[in-house]
Structures are given as structure tokens and as C-alpha cells.
Amino acid sequence: MKLATKQIIDKLETLPENMINEVEDFIDFLKAKHVKKPYITTPSAVQHLEEPKSLYGAAKGTILYIADDFNEPLDDLKDYM
DSSP states (O other): OOHHHHHHHHHHTTSOHHHHHHHHHHHHHHHHHHHHSOOOOSHHHHTTOOOOOOOTTTTTTOOOOOOTTTTSOOGGGGGGO
């Protein structure tokens, strides 16, 4: 294993779970970004490309409650209406 890879793993082991998830999302972003413009010279290398992870629905379940008056005007802005 390369030294850079070992250093990254050591740093990952010290992160809390929510930050590890952010790192994973960033890795997926980088992979997706570079899959769009692959610099491939041989046809056999095309078979080894991994499809990027879809982010559709990634925020599902993060909004637990929406107030009934969500679309109502704010009291602070009544002077401007």
C-alpha cells in the first residue's frame, strides 16, 4: 500500500462517523467528476470504470417536521408587505 493511502486511512480512523460520510460523498463526487471525462487510451480500461453513486434521494429522511404555517408570511416582514 502506498504511503499516501496509509496516511489517509490513519486520518479517517480519527474522524467521527458523520465526517466519514462526508468524505465518502466527496470521494463519490470526485469519481463521478472524472468518469465524465475519462482519459483512457485502451479499450480494456473502459471495463474497469465504476459507475458513480447516484445522489438522487440522498436527503430522504433528513426533514423530520414541517410546521403547518410554513408558507405563511413572517411577522417580522409585515412592515414591508
